[in-house]
Amino acid sequence: MVQTKRQKQDRMAPIRNGEAITTRHQFEMVVRLSLPAVMAQFTSVIMSYIDASMVGALGAEKTAAIGLVTTTTWLFGSVCMALSTGFTVQAAQFLGAKKTEEARGVFRQGLMAIVAVGLLAAVIGAAVSGPLPGWLHGDTAIRADASAYLLIFACFLPFSGLNSLAGGMLQASGNMRVPGILNGLMCVLDVILNALLIFPGYDIRLGAVPLHIPAAGMGVAGAALGTALSEMIIALVMLWYAGVHDSQFRIRKGDSFRLSLPCQKKAFSLSLPIAFQNGMICGAFIVVTRVIAGLGTVAVAAHSLAVTSESLAYTPAFGIGTAAGALVGQSVGAARKDLAAQFARKSVITGMVTVGILGVFMYFACPLVIGLMTPDPAVRSLGVQVLRIIILFEPVYAVSLISSGSFQGAGDTLVPSLMNLFSLWAVRLPLTIFAAGRYGLTGVWAAMCLEIIFRGVIFLVRLLRGKWLK
Secondary structure (H helix, E strand, O other): OHHHHHHHHOOOHHHHOOOOOOHHHHHHHHHHHHHHHHHHHHHHHHHHHHHHHHHHOOOHHHHHHHHHHHHHHHHHHHHHHHHHHHHHHHHHHHHHOOOHHHHHHHHHHHHHHHHHHHHHHHHHHHHHOOOHHHHOOOOHHHHHHHHHHHHHHHHOHHHHHHHHHHHHHHHHOOOOHHHHHHHHHHHHHHHHHHHHHOOOEEEEEEOOEEEEEEOOOOOHHHHHHHHHHHHHHHHHHHHHHHHHHOOOOOOOOOOOOOOOHHHHHHHHHHHHHHHHHHHHHHHHHHHHHHHHHOOOHHHHHHHHHHHHHHHHHHHHHHHHHHHHHHHHHHHHHOOOHHHHHHHHHHHHHHHHHHHHHHHHHHHHHHHHHHHOOOOOHHHHHHHHHHHHHHHHHHHHHHHHHHHHHHHHHOOOOHHHHHHHHHHHHHHHHHHHHHHHHHHHHHHHHHHHHHHHHHHHHHHHHHHHHOHHHO
16 A cells, blocks of 8 residues: 555656656646646745845845845855756666666765865855955945845855755655745745844734834844745755655665765766856856946846846746756656657746746736835836836746756756856847946846847757757
8 A cells, every 4th residue: 555655656657667658648747746846946936035025124225235146146056056956867867767776875975065065165155245245336335234145145055055955856756745845834934034033123012012022133134044044944854854754865874975986977067067057147147237236226126126026937937947857857767768858848838838827917916026025116116117028028038947957857968058158148248238328227127038038049949959868
């Protein structure tokens, strides 16, 4: 009875067992695996939204302080995420080939690498947190808060990496439910901790009795600490589940943690293109932030809130891309490359439809979405204006995100990375610099729109040609 239940829960079994999978069943597998991953991604975005909303109540300068260093936090976070991808791809392919012991070994190797790289990234992040806001030409009034936010974020980077690795391993095995639930709990924790750390306190009345509930009143630093503590707690729980409870990755007494050079070498060969790509992408974003900083505090705040709001629209694509990577990875491991290509195409179709529907709703909800994050009318007006420029083109962006996830599942990371770099540095950045001086923030977002269309087209062409499977 127990074995039968496990088989029912194992949605990847038809791939490994060589079963024929109909088109309808392929779509069902994409949707079922995607839903928990999408919810997990939504919680991550909602956490950013919560931070922005709570800090936005303190004024435009506080919002701008976070916005100034947001792209830098992406840069450091993406390094750990890229490295975890190098291990989760291997695990997915081993599981697809029914080599569970090898997949367990990959998990242990990933733990050692993630901790080492996470600590190194934390040291570097802490070192640059002080001077960075000045390098980005941020207003003097927001530099101290921006530095504090980045410093706290950097100190917790090892936990961010462990969360990414443990969650990625579970997702590679087809377990999207547990990471989804835990990331949902992380969102709840973030709300509670932010409420206790950002504001100085709350005055309430119980009948005729006034009461004051004390809080830390840390402002921007409180937002960073609340988010970091939430992620640390969930990372430890996720790590416990994967390493103690999960049958496919459980760490047993006597398991070796001796460094495996072939595993590490393959992980880094898969991860380095992604890490380099993410670094260069975030580098481009940092340059864009520096350009926008010259437009004033209102522009920086509006841009930051619009970026956070935009991510609500394309978040399903990240979740579907995660599921596509797992499906493609196990199909490749099971030597079923035709099935891998079919899953990739079905995932792109699912993502475009989902993101398109959400984009239509978001277009009309823009005033509400931006308005909840700031009481400043100037920031709100500009944020709504720029968000509506791009929101209906998000399905094209979904193509590149989901295709990239599919390529990573097959172990194809170099060429997609180069495609992303070319699109951002050769298309977006020149257009942004040209448009910012002439059309302000609206010009910057129009340039973004043109670039995501270009990127979506080149990724779709590569997906359909199929060379990524070779």
